[in-house]
Amino acid sequence: MTATDPYALRFPVIALVTSAGGLDALSRVLAPLPADLPAALLVAQHLEPARHSELAAILDQRTGLTVRAARNNDELSTGTVLVAPPARHLLVTSEARIGLIDSDSLPPARPSADLLLATLAVTCGPRALAVVLTGRGTDAQSGIRAIAHCGGRILAQDKASSAHFGMPSAAIDTTLVHDVLPLSAIAEAIRHHVTEHGGA
Incomplete structure (x- = not known):
């Protein structure tokens, strides 16, 4: 960390946020990425808080990247995808580690894309990439404003390839999205x- 580059994270971090229809979208984005991708990836998909989730295990079978459920105080590392567990919000702390906090009753959505993106923005700055995938609702609108404010980049899935266009549409409505892309172009x-x- 220097005066000219104050951000805690020294490598790119990609946050994939989604809701309904997310398993297919995440699978298709992660599958083409190389196992040695010199970036860390974070996934926040809205999940039923009382139900066990196999999301990380399923995604781990569909990509060469290492995928696992995030644990409190995990370090972010390149080539690894950390998935927010049910009933927890995923934060990126000032020490560039994962913070998991219990979620409360709805709203907000759980895990919250807004909370993830806002904390990523202030720790990663221009190295942050927010990718808003298929989903209902407006979660991620505030978070992408934080990403843009800190110089990061924002992508949204297009309507034609989205199972549900609520989250991508809400992101696009902010006018801060850099590119609206079909699912096949996001990787x-x-x-x-x-x-x-x-990255190399």
Whole structure:
């Protein structure tokens, strides 16, 4: 960390946020990414808080990247996807570690894309990439404003490839989204961001 680069995280971090229809979307984004991608990835998909989730285990079978459920105080590391568990919000702390906090009753959505993105923005700055995928509702609107404020980049899935266009549409409505892309183009956009912001 220097005076000219005050951000705690020294490598790109991609946050994939989604809700309804997210399993297919996440699978198709993660599958083409190389196992040695020089970036960390975080996933927040709205989950039923009282139900056990196999999301991380399923995604781990569909990509060369290492995928697992996030644990409190985890370090972010390249080539690894950390998935927010049910009934917890996932934060990125000032020490560039994962913070998990209990979620309360609805609203907000659980886990909250807004909370993840806002904390990522202030720890990662221009290295942050927010990707808003299929889902109902407006979660991520405030979070992408934080990402944009701190110089990060924002992508949204297009309507034609979204099972539910609520979250991507709400993101687009902020006018802060840099690119609206079909699902098939998002992995390549992630690779481009990683190359532009410190990845090999």
